[in-house]
Amino acid sequence: RLFSMDEYPVYVKAGSIIPYYGKVKNLSGTNQPVIVRVFPGGSEGDFLLYEDNGEDKNYVSEYATTPLSYQRNGNTLSVTIGERKGSYKDMPARRDYTVALPCQKAPASVKVDGKEVAFTYDGLNLETCIALGSIDCSKGAAIEVSFPSADYAVMAGEKGQFHRIQNAVQDFKQHDAGMVYTEDFGFLEATPLRLSYHPETQDETLAHFHKLYKKLPLVLIEQMGKNQNFDRFMRQVGEDGKMVVEVSPEAFSTAAGTGFDLRYFPNKALEGEAKATGHLEKMDFFIGGSPTQGIPENYWSMTAESTFTAPETGNVMFVMTGDDAYRLIVDGKELFSDWGDHAETTRNAAIPVEAGKKYNIRIEYYDNEYNAILRMQTLFFK
Structure with missing residues (x-):
């Protein structure tokens, strides 16, 4: 996998379930929102979320744990935020949770405790976000995600390709502000938006993106010709190894x-x-x-x-x-x-x-x- 100079890789074991803090406003608080990220690649996984008040030495005996787990069965993903066990000073009774599914296609439906709920899909980062809101930590929550098919993962480098294309297009605009997009060039740039706004056509959108990306030199030459803009664009997306030469x-x-x-x-x-x-x-x-x-x-x-x-x-x-x-x-x-x-x-x-x-x-x-x-x-x- 290639990375540009302004990127750095974070390697995660396939199938991991990892909690993240959301936007932390106060390091001394105990009620920070938690994002539970379920990464693709496994049939099941678990994580024990530990928490204490973070302000004294009583963490040895005063703490709490929340089991996080998931199971995949065909096109269904079941994520469980379990009942919290234990206690500590100033422990919040409720906490805001979000379940995030990175590098995966958009689901067909999502249910929380048996009730269908809304979700958002970030096409640029290929991530589904399910905002659960405030959860009673003593009860937890059960999330059931149904995908259109069992082929749910998007892990062939598309996320990096999306970001590098966006950056290269912005640079291209600086050098040719009056350009008119060709259909193929416009599709490459707009693919993340298509996925965000129309996840129901994601398979067709991704298939066409893959087709265009394989012939990226052709798409770029149709848009801008074989010139300095072309060479710079190819470098920025990390594809300058694909030689394009003029025939004698x-x-x-x-x-x-x-x-x-x-x-x-x-x-x-x-x-x-x-x-x-x-x-x-x-x-x-x-x-x-x-x-x-x-x-x-x-x-x-x-x-x-x-x-x-x-x-x-x-x-x-x-x-x-x-x-x-x-x-x-x-x-x-x-x-x-x-x-x-x-x-x-x-x-x-x-x-x-x-x-x-x-x-x-x-x-x-x-x-x-x-x-x-x-x-x-x-x-x-x-």
Whole structure:
């Protein structure tokens, strides 16, 4: 498990039940609220909560203990705050208790002493909190938690991923305050809120989060491109080991050599016979006039064809920016298109590739008026 510089690990034995103090306002008091945390990973567990008045030497004979225990059976968790035994000076008759279930999915229902009660779910910390209020310490309480299924634990590092993504997004906003979220990037950031507000869809939400996180480089490149923001984000979430490299132009080839074979048409619709041909070693141009002899300065179109040889097995992302229309076709399948009159836009898509395998690339483009712009960046990641 990895940790960032501002995190420190606290290791807890699977299945432990550990009491915590809540917000302590006075160290000399004896009525502090107690949070009983039941950690995932075990079928049963217990803890003996000790208390005394903390102000004299009578703790040897004047103290009290409260048994805390739990049992899991399928999708049901039973937590018991037992009857307190013993006594000491200024011992409170009642105490505020909260039961917390960290790193676990939200329950379907919760009952306390047979009566259904409300609970809250913290999606960022993946923790259910059941506020019991003031409990008669001589009687205790029985809590029954029903989960939607026996698959209740969330312990694959999601909590750390949530926190690091939140921090990285805040940093990204400082460097690009005007950005508009892509759907996938927005989902990654909003996953904790989705879990908090809609726990009934938590399985679908977590499954989609896992899917997006596995292709995090792709999600980030779609959002911000391959730049300093990308590199910084990957470092902040601890995933900078996932290399994303630009593919050499030599991976694209035709009979004429490295690059793309071009065919030009004197119209925007790629209609009729090509009036000129050409070759580009790299798909990157900015043209303020006619692209070649016999083609007008405006209202022309072009096709570019090449064979792409995958350098390694993994994933390749094509990032294309154009003004005006463009589309990318790989092995006869359109990957993306922004076909119409418009200012400069960017589109991208990724495909899995096998080392040494060849893929047929076709780019279609037209220029309406003024400057003609088209450039393509090809990125590889595993």
